[in-house]
Amino acid sequence: GAGVSQTPSNKVTEKGKYVELRCDPISGHTALYWYRQSLGQGPEFLIYFQGTGAADDSGLPNDRFFAVRPEGSVSTLKIQRTERGDSAVYLCASSLDPGPSGTQYFGPGTRLLVL
Amino acid sequence: AQTVTQSQPEMSVQEAETVTLSCTYDTSENNYYLFWYKQPPSRQMILVIRQEAYKQQNATENRFSVNFQKAAKSFSLKISDSQLGDTAMYFCAFSVVTNAGKSTFGDGTTLTVKP
Numbered sequence: 001g002a003g004v005s006q007t008p009s010n011k012v013t014e015k016g017k018y019v020e021l022r023c024d025p026i027s028g029h030t031a032l033y034w035y036r037q038s039l040g041q042g043p044e045f046l047i048y049f050q051g052t053g054a055a056d057d058s059g060l061p062n063d064r065f066f067a068v069r070p071e072g073s074v075s076t077l078k079i080q081r082t083e084r085g086d087s088a089v090y091l092c093a094s095s096l097d098p099g100p101s102g103t104q105y106f107g108p109g110t111r112l113l114v115l
Numbered sequence: 116a117q118t119v120t121q122s123q124p125e126m127s128v129q130e131a132e133t134v135t136l137s138c139t140y141d142t143s144e145n146n147y148y149l150f151w152y153k154q155p156p157s158r159q160m161i162l163v164i165r166q167e168a169y170k171q172q173n174a175t176e177n178r179f180s181v182n183f184q185k186a187a188k189s190f191s192l193k194i195s196d197s198q199l200g201d202t203a204m205y206f207c208a209f210s211v212v213t214n215a216g217k218s219t220f221g222d223g224t225t226l227t228v229k230p
Contacts, residue, residue, distance in 0.1 A: 042119075043220045059217065089158070100210035101148070104162065104218070109158055
């Protein structure tokens, strides 16, 4: 079946602009995760959804970052007033079972470049 | 706070040989999971192996095995009979059972398998 998909694959924007990054999880997966991966570093947790609700958003760096999952499937990560430091690969993952016992399946990521 | 340290930024191994990647972590929790993920140059991350902290037996998945030393907070990955397709970035990660969504990753080890 289809894996986790993310669109766009690449996004170039200017400082101060608003961007939306989309994640389509594997069908039936109730848990969805967003990570940010800066160059040369490991993924950094941003937010975790269980169904429609954000179960843990402790990794969002500031109030410019927001994520939604209104119907418990597709999720959108929204970044307002982008800054050059937001440039990174944004990874999405989904799992059938919540928590660490469930295998997280990752998407290919969206590479965001803020000029 | 939980931290994961991978002290080997880069490693190489000859095809068919064995290589061990190191990982140490720090936590005050008792109930957690440890993971090794592989991220090939195409970027999509996949789970290689998972270890539950309460299990003393080391996890094994085909050519991949771990050496889990709970007291030392060490979790190394051994790859036997290395193949060219094993060339990738490998990330060690950690997740506390009571903090269901949040995984903490190390900064990765780039492994190159040479023909």
